[in-house]
Amino acid sequence: MQFFRNMFADPSNAFHYTPYKKYWIGSFVAVFGERFRFIASGWLVVQLTNSPAWLGIIALCQALPTIILSIPAGAIADKYDSKKLVYISDFVIAIAHFCIAILTITGLVELWMLIIWSAFVGSIFAISAGGQNVLLPKLISMSAMTSAIAYTSGIWQTSRVIGPAAAGIAVAIIGPGYSLLMTSVGYFIASVAIFAIIVDTSPNKNDNDSSNIISEMKEGASYVFHNKVFLGLTLISFCASTFGTSYMILLPIFASDVLQVGAQGFGAMEAAAGTGAIIGTLIVIKMGPANKIGRTIIGCSALFGFALAIFAFTKLLLLSMIMLLIAGMFQSIYLNYSMTVIQLTVPDALRGRVMSIYTTTYFLISIGGFLSGMLAAATSVPFTIMLFALIVALFAFLIYFILPEVKNIELEK
Secondary structure, three states: OHHHHHHHHOOOOHHHOHHHHHHHHHHHHHHHHHHHHHHHHHHHHHHHHOOHHHHHHHHHHHHHHHHHHHHHHHHHHHHOOHHHHHHHHHHHHHHHHHHHHHHHHOOOOOHHHHHHHHHHHHHHHHHHHHHHHHHHHHHOOHHHHHHHHHHHHHHHHHHHHHHHHHHHHHHHHHHHHHHHHHHHHHHHHHHHHHHOOOOOOOOOOOOOOOOOHHHHHHHHHHHHHHOHHHHHHHHHHHHHHHHHOOHHHHHHHHHHHHOOOHHHHHHHHHHHHHHHHHHHHHHHHHHOOOOOHHHHHHHHHHHHHHHHHHHOOOOOHHHHHHHHHHHHHHHHHHHHHHHHHHHHHOOHHHHHHHHHHHHHHHHHHHHHHHHHHHHHHHOOHHHHHHHHHHHHHHHHHHHHHHOHHHHOOOOOO
């Protein structure tokens, strides 16, 4: 109990701030709702088509609008009230899930409806994400930014460990329709939690001018490309998402064909990677900003790649789990620190646009999954994971030498 009292009393801890607590609660229920959506919609696609190809198509239908609209959404977030953007977007997503849930429960849902629904939700999610990037710094003092990012990241990592199992049980017991209804409830609660935040979230007066979205997008892109630190961190994230994190797409095949451990082994490996990410998040919370944060980011990115490369050659489930745990830990550390650096150093007037450019790289996993799937079909799953992992490690070394500004990043404690 003393630990929690100290945590809430420490101004450098995000949970010291009531607005962030509400934000965290909203994010928590929305993220766990997303796990239910992922499992339920996938199962629904299988029921409607019995085709693995359609699983990828539906996922792409949601990912592409998010990728395409992320940067315009960031420009919108810089011009308008970020709190309103988030709670309205979450409410719209809740309504969209409610509609598809009712169609599923009543047996009226068809494949074309899922395609339209996925694209619509992906579009609204881009607006919500853009608003969240701008909203977060307004809820805390900058001294608490590292812990705020780590706590928020921890939600995703925790949901990765226990979310799929809980969602899978729910789908098996109550079916995909009622599981999607639970996602709707989660986003509705998130919308209410964000609405309840009491803090000034209006944009800066000099942002709310007559300039158009296109020119503002260009301004944000120009800032990123001319700022070597932001450019380097964005490129690292781009490479890691496209070539590193795409191993997740191949993990079911690795479990069934390489290790021959079936669905239980696949779940164990997913849990190991998620547990490693939680450990990495706890390390960031405990340590705060690293003394040589730039070198830490580059080093952990390279170690993430090397750990995945070793994983590709494992033949025993236990060893596979150990390497995925290590990979997840290093990935979590460099992602948390990268996000911290950008949030602490980006100008407020450009925050939405710059953060949207950076977070767009997170959604490239679908593109990486397509590339890895094609290469694995032509070669083998272990070779593909190994090659893509070494690309991540090599790219980190290239950033170290080509963009020395990244390795020289320093933040005050």
